Amino acid sequence: EAYVEVDEGEKLPNYEQKKWEETHLHSAQYRFGAKDAKARHAKQEKQYDILLDDEIEFIQALKIPGTKADEAKEEVSEYQQKRMTIEETKKSLPVFPFRESLLEAIAAHQVLIIEGETGSGKTTQIPQYLYEAGFTKEGQKIGCTQPRRVAAMSVSARVAEEMGVKLGNEVGYSIRFEDCTSERTILKYMTDGMLLREFLSEPDLGSYSVMIIDEAHERTLHTDILFGLIKDIARFRSDLKLLISSATLDAEKFSEFFDDAPIFRIPGRRFPVDIYYTKAPEADYIDACVVTVLQIHVTQPLGDVLVFLTGQEEIETCQELLTERTRKLGTKIKELLIVPIYANLPSDMQSKVFEKTPPGARKVVLATNIAETSLTIDNIIYVIDPGFNKQNSYNARTGMESLIVVPVSKASANQRAGRAGRVAAGKCFRLYTAWAYQHELEENSVPEIQRVNLGNVVILLKSLGINDLIHFDFLDPPPHETLVLALEQLYALGALNHMGELTKLGRRMAEFPVDPMMSKMILASEKYKCSNEILTIAAMLSNNSSIFYRPKDKIIHADTARKNFFVPGGDHLTLMNIYKQWADTDFSSQWCYENYIQYRSMKRARDIRDQLEGLLEKVEIEVVSNPGDTENIRKTVTAGYFYHTARLSKGGNYKTVKHNQTVMIHPNSSMFEDLPRWVIYFELVFTTKEFMRNVIEIKNDWLLEVAPHYYKSKELEDSTNKKMPKGKGKALTELVRS
Numbered sequence: 001e002a003y004v005e006v007d008e009g010e011k012l013p014n015y016e017q018k019k020w021e022e023t024h025l026h027s028a029q030y031r032f033g034a035k036d037a038k039a040r041h042a043k044q045e046k047q048y049d050i051l052l053d054d055e056i057e058f059i060q061a062l063k064i065p066g067t068k069a070d071e072a073k074e075e076v077s078e079y080q081q082k083r084m085t086i087e088e089t090k091k092s093l094p095v096f097p098f099r100e101s102l103l104e105a106i107a108a109h110q111v112l113i114i115e116g117e118t119g120s121g122k123t124t125q126i127p128q129y130l131y132e133a134g135f136t137k138e139g140q141k142i143g144c145t146q147p148r149r150v151a152a153m154s155v156s157a158r159v160a161e162e163m164g165v166k167l168g169n170e171v172g173y174s175i176r177f178e179d180c181t182s183e184r185t186i187l188k189y190m191t192d193g194m195l196l197r198e199f200l201s202e203p204d205l206g207s208y209s210v211m212i213i214d215e216a217h218e219r220t221l222h223t224d225i226l227f228g229l230i231k232d233i234a235r236f237r238s239d240l241k242l243l244i245s246s247a248t249l250d251a252e253k254f255s256e257f258f259d260d261a262p263i264f265r266i267p268g269r270r271f272p273v274d275i276y277y278t279k280a281p282e283a284d285y286i287d288a289c290v291v292t293v294l295q296i297h298v299t300q301p302l303g304d305v306l307v308f309l310t311g312q313e314e315i316e317t318c319q320e321l322l323t324e325r326t327r328k329l330g331t332k333i334k335e336l337l338i339v340p341i342y343a344n345l346p347s348d349m350q351s352k353v354f355e356k357t358p359p360g361a362r363k364v365v366l367a368t369n370i371a372e373t374s375l376t377i378d379n380i381i382y383v384i385d386p387g388f389n390k391q392n393s394y395n396a397r398t399g400m401e402s403l404i405v406v407p408v409s410k411a412s413a414n415q416r417a418g419r420a421g422r423v424a425a426g427k428c429f430r431l432y433t434a435w436a437y438q439h440e441l442e443e444n445s446v447p448e449i450q451r452v453n454l455g456n457v458v459i460l461l462k463s464l465g466i467n468d469l470i471h472f473d474f475l476d477p478p479p480h481e482t483l484v485l486a487l488e489q490l491y492a493l494g495a496l497n498h499m500g501e502l503t504k505l506g507r508r509m510a511e512f513p514v515d516p517m518m519s520k521m522i523l524a525s526e527k528y529k530c531s532n533e534i535l536t537i538a539a540m541l542s543n544n545s546s547i548f549y550r551p552k553d554k555i556i557h558a559d560t561a562r563k564n565f566f567v568p569g570g571d572h573l574t575l576m577n578i579y580k581q582w583a584d585t586d587f588s589s590q591w592c593y594e595n596y597i598q599y600r601s602m603k604r605a606r607d608i609r610d611q612l613e614g615l616l617e618k619v620e621i622e623v624v625s626n627p628g629d630t631e632n633i634r635k636t637v638t639a640g641y642f643y644h645t646a647r648l649s650k651g652g653n654y655k656t657v658k659h660n661q662t663v664m665i666h667p668n669s670s671m672f673e674d675l676p677r678w679v680i681y682f683e684l685v686f687t688t689k690e691f692m693r694n695v696i697e698i699k700n701d702w703l704l705e706v707a708p709h710y711y712k713s714k715e716l717e718d719s720t721n722k723k724m725p726k727g728k729g730k731a732l733t734e735l736v737r738s
C-alpha cells in the first residue's frame, strides 16, 4: 500500500501524510471557469470580424504573390486570439483591481514599498501602468531592476509581447555583457548590477522618471548597495519616483529604511498547499526527485510539477535520468514533458517553460532558485523541494570564496511550497523530514552582503566618490572584517593607495564589469605585451557556463576530445587554444560539434571578448599579440590572481600560500595529473573537497615580481623541493645576510 510500483522492482519512497484531502485539480482552464471562457470566446469572434477585413484588404493591397486571403485570415485570427488572451491574463492578475489606487499612491508619495505575493503581476504590470499613466512622456525611462539575469530577460520579453513591441525597442533589458535596449527604450529591465554600473556614467539617474527596485526581498549584494545609493539620490531628485517591490515579509524593514515610506499591499491569492515530508533523510536527493516525479505522474491527477535543484549540472543529470526512465516506461504512462530553466540556459530554450502544456500531458519544470520568486510559471500544482540551494560563501579570515550547496531557510522552503498553490490547491513534497524542517533550517537566509567578497563593490563605490564605507547607509552592514579585507586586497592589487583612495590603476579597473582580480589581470597585459591573449582568457573565464559538451552516452569520446586541447602550462592556455582553433575555423558551429565544444558558450565568449576589447580601447591599451610567450601570459594572470596561489604539499594536496588551507586540483583540469609545485587557480568550488577550477602552473619568484608588497620571499621558499647542494646553502645564506 505504501509503495507504488512503477517499473520492475523499483520502489518509490513513502511520504508521511500530514494531511490528506482529495483536491480537484484544474489545469489551464482554472482561472476563468467554463462560463467565462464561453463569454470570452464570443467576444473574441466579434472583434476578429471588425479587424479582419482591414487586415485582408491590407494584405491584398500589398499583392504579395502566393498569399491567399484564407491564410491571411487564419494568421490574423491567430494573432487576435493571442492578443485577447494577453488582455484577459492581464486583467486576471491580482494587481489589476488596484491599478488606480496604486497609481494614486505613487503620485502622492516619492517612495513607495510594494508588497505582493509572487505572481501578482508586480514586475510585468506596474511598469506598464506607469507608462500608460504618462511617466515616460518627458522622454524619461522607467527602470526596473532584477537580481537575476534570466528574470530580466524573460520578463522583458513577456512585457514586450504584452505591449506588442519588439524586444529591444520600447521594452528592453540590460545584463552584463548584453545590452538589448535602444534609443527608443522606455521600459528598461536590468540586473541590479547593471544599474550600479549606470551610476558611473549617470550619477543622478537623470534619464529615469521612475526606478523600481524589484525582488527586494532577495537581498542580493547589488540590491543592498542600490538601496543606500538610491535613497541618497531620491533626497535631491524630488521628481524621481522610487518603488521598492518585494514578495513578502520584509516590507516593514524596507519602509523603516526609507524614512517610513508607506507600504502598498496587494492582497494575495493563494490556495491551500498540503505539505509532505519524507520519513527518513534521503541519501541521494536527485534520485529521490526522479522517483517522486514519476510517483506523482502515475498516481496524481494532471497538473504540472516544479522541482527545485541547485544548478545546471544537477538539472541536466535529473533531466537525463527522467528521460531515460520515462522512455523505458513507454506508453504505460501519459506524456511527460521535461523542461529545464537556469541562468545559463539559452534564451530560446528558457521560453519553453512558459509554453502551455498540451492536453493530457504533464510538464515537469526542473529549475534553480530562479523559480522561487523571480519567475512565475503558471499551472504548477506540485512542488518537489529537496531543500538545497547553491550559495556563495566567504571566509573573511582566509579570504577564501567558494560556491557551496547549503540547506535553504524556512522562508525559502515556504516560498517554494507556495508555488504549488497559485492556480489551485496543490501539494509540496519536501525531500527531508519534518524534524529537519523544524530543527535544522534557519528562519531566514543571510543577506548576500554578509557572506561575499566586497572587492567589487568597494571599487565601484570608491569610483563614485564614496570614500567612507564604514558609514555608508547599509540596510544591514557587512561584517567589519570583510570590509577591511576588501580594502586590503584592493591595496595589494594597486587599486587603492595607502590612504584608501582610488589610484589611476583603480580608476581604470573600475571601467571593467568584472572582478578586481580579473580587471587587474587585463590591465597588466599592457606591461607583458599580450593583451590579445589575455582578452581571450578573460572572456573564456567570464563565460560561466560550461565550454565542454559531455553527453552521458559519449563520455569517452568527449573526454578524449577535451584532452586533445590540453597544452602545457595550464587550463588558461588550454582555453586560449580552444578559442584560437575555433576562430581559425571562422567560428564554425560544425567544428564545435565535432570537438564536443558547446557552440553557444563559445559564441557568448566571443561576445564578451568583443566588449572587453572595446573597454580596453577606452582605457587606451593597445591590443598586441604574443601567443608564443606563455611565460608572459602566465605572469599576467599571476599579476591579477596572486591571492589564489597554492603550493604542492603531501599526497597531491595543495596548501594556499597565505592561509595554509588544503585545496585540490579539479579532476577536469589539464593539470590534474601534472601536479606542478606552484599553481594559481581561477576559482574554488566545494563539492566533497575544496577544488581549484582552472589552474595554471607558475614560478614562485613571479609572485615577488608582480606583488612585492603582498608576498615576502620567506613565504615563498620552496622547502619541499630543491634541497641546496651541500656547502652551497650556507654560502648563499651568508651572501644574503651580507
Ligand code: CDP
Binding pocket: 093, 116, 117, 118, 119, 120, 121, 122, 123, 124, 125, 154, 155, 157, 158, 354, 373, 374, 375, 376, 377, 378
Ligand atoms: O512580479 P510578480 O511575481 O508579482 O508577477 P509577474 O512576474 O509580473 O507575473 C505575472 C504573470 O505574468 C504571471 O501569471 C506569469 O505567469 C506571467 N508571466 C509570463 O507568462 N511569462 C513571463 N516571462 C513572465 C511572467
Ligand code: MG
Binding pocket: 119, 122, 123, 124, 214, 215, 373, 374
Ligand atoms: Mg516579480
